[in-house]
Amino acid sequence: MSETGSFPWIPGNFLALPPDQSDLDGAGVVLIPVPYDSTTSFRSGAREGPGAIIEASYGLEDYDCELDSDVSLVGIHTTPALEPHMGGPAAMVQRVRQAVGAYTGKGKLVGVLGGEHSIATGSVQAHLESHPDLSVLYLDAHADLRDSYMGTPWGHASGARRIHEMCPLVLVGVRSLALEERDYIRSASLPTFFWPPPGGDGPSMIGEILDRLGSTVYISVDLDVLDPSMMSAVGTPEPGGMDWYQLTALLKGVAESRRIVGFDVCELSPSQGVAACSYIAAKLVYKLLAYATLSYDGALAGDGGLAGKG
Numbered sequence: 001m002s003e004t005g006s007f008p009w010i011p012g013n014f015l016a017l018p019p020d021q022s023d024l025d026g027a028g029v030v031l032i033p034v035p036y037d038s039t040t041s042f043r044s045g046a047r048e049g050p051g052a053i054i055e056a057s058y059g060l061e062d063y064d065c066e067l068d069s070d071v072s073l074v075g076i077h078t079t080p081a082l083e084p085h086m087g088g089p090a091a092m093v094q095r096v097r098q099a100v101g102a103y104t105g106k107g108k109l110v111g112v113l114g115g116e117h118s119i120a121t122g123s124v125q126a127h128l129e130s131h132p133d134l135s136v137l138y139l140d141a142h143a144d145l146r147d148s149y150m151g152t153p154w155g156h157a158s159g160a161r162r163i164h165e166m167c168p169l170v171l172v173g174v175r176s177l178a179l180e181e182r183d184y185i186r187s188a189s190l191p192t193f194f195w196p197p198p199g200g201d202g203p204s205m206i207g208e209i210l211d212r213l214g215s216t217v218y219i220s221v222d223l224d225v226l227d228p229s230m231m232s233a234v235g236t237p238e239p240g241g242m243d244w245y246q247l248t249a250l251l252k253g254v255a256e257s258r259r260i261v262g263f264d265v266c267e268l269s270p271s272q273g274v275a276a277c278s279y280i281a282a283k284l285v286y287k288l289l290a291y292a293t294l295s296y297d298g299a300l301a302g303d304g305g306l307a308g309k310g
């Protein structure tokens, strides 16, 4: 070891993993930080989200009690942060598509750390190139179904609309809606699970959501799907949201019967809430990454798989 290499440096990647667990070549998972919030309309600050998630992740345990597994052993490579494109929202969506596509094309499971939720559009576009049968589970307090907002069709208020134009989409957690969005949901018969779900949040709800998804799934999370009592650090905190176990039970349910091929976790705006929010967001990224990895590898069957740990 060189003289400088002997100091106890903290690796600047998700989970602060050593090189043998974070080098690109050996990694099963690639995380792409996208510090971008240029179309945010209420409280900005999501550009600080990816850095806060990565820093908070240093405090996470690699071993996961629920899964009885150290999922970081699959190898998690964190790329440098993607520079925002100041040419406008359309150019930024295109940039995200290219960056994500560079890694999905290598067969990596890619997760995007936002940033505002509009980046999901570019990430889904890239995943569709590798998985034409993709369907998207979109978790958000808002429907994001405006055809255009504040002069652009590529902003945070239109992400779900753009995605629905490309592939099947299921909305879950919605509790704030514009009239235009309600009309679109009705005319397009778009599967939408409002929150709280009228029939309860148990297995039947998860089953109904699964019925609307294909076999290959991309999961897009706006952290405002969680209740602001636990996730206040978001641009638009909507009361009456999911709790931790409702969200993770749904994600685990998807992983048990579908192949999760990619995801994003967006809208952490750390200065708008308590410091715990960054840790919760980092933990959610790790849970999602773990569920996705276990479903992606087809490791769900048998005692060693996710299904055996329920």
Ligand SMILES: [Mn+2]
Pocket: 140, 141, 142, 222, 224, 225, 236
């Ligand atoms: Mn939202």
